[in-house]
Amino acid sequence: xxxxxQIPAALSVPEGENLVLNCSFTDSAIYNLQWFRQDxxxxxxxxxxxxxxxxxxTSGRLNASLDKSSGRxxxxxxxxxxxxxxxxxxxxxxxxxxxxxxxxxxGTKLNVKP
Amino acid sequence: EPEVTQTPxxxxxxxxxxxxxxxxxxxxxxxxxxxxxxLGQKVEFLVSFYNNEISExxxxxxxxFSVERPDGSNFTLKIRSTKLEDSAMYFCASGEGxxxxxxxxxxxxxxx
Numbered sequence: 001x002x003x004x005x006q007i008p009a010a011l012s013v014p015e016g017e018n019l020v021l022n023c024s025f026t027d028s029a030i031y032n033l034q035w036f037r038q039d040x041x042x043x044x045x046x047x048x049x050x051x052x053x054x055x056x057x058t059s060g061r062l063n064a065s066l067d068k069s070s071g072r073x074x075x076x077x078x079x080x081x082x083x084x085x086x087x088x089x090x091x092x093x094x095x096x097x098x099x100x101x102x103x104x105x106x107g108t109k110l111n112v113k114p
Numbered sequence: 115e116p117e118v119t120q121t122p123x124x125x126x127x128x129x130x131x132x133x134x135x136x137x138x139x140x141x142x143x144x145x146x147x148x149x150x151x152x153l154g155q156k157v158e159f160l161v162s163f164y165n166n167e168i169s170e171x172x173x174x175x176x177x178x179f180s181v182e183r184p185d186g187s188n189f190t191l192k193i194r195s196t197k198l199e200d201s202a203m204y205f206c207a208s209g210e211g212x213x214x215x216x217x218x219x220x221x222x223x224x225x226x
Contacts, residue, residue, distance in 0.1 A: 106155075
């Protein structure tokens, strides 16, 4: 069974710092990987989606990379801001055709201090 | 910008009662999902739905659970006889294809 792990579990950085969040998965046979942010008591907001054939995706200050063979993805946040404070989750999608299962990591709780 | 909506935002029920959680996915989306998140734990996949039938379900999604798309806009999750351990945040999500999923704000279910 697929296991998704995120390290670190929590991270506190001063505003302006660049940072990297890590996600690893045990089964490399994934269809895609998605990064989300979750604010306390709220739903999940999609940040970036990387297909299994891609190496990275960028959106604004965010860059996500994927190394499928080694079972790793990273989310790079440039010039962090207090508004980036949230829990960041990665999730992998496995399956064929319309038959898919989804596995989430437990998240990295980020606190960006002003 | 279109978004997924869920009702109610909070629901409290007695053990053994039936609950129905409602979701309105983004209108042109074809794929629908339910997830749950027990407090302090990972988000867990429950079920995916496409073309008016279940595509995939997890081990959690047993006979106590069912999903339905009763009309062109709503997507519901029914729990027939709630248990204490069903207390969780339930998220609905939708997507155009097998790409990005868009999540609703969730329904917090508390079973007493």
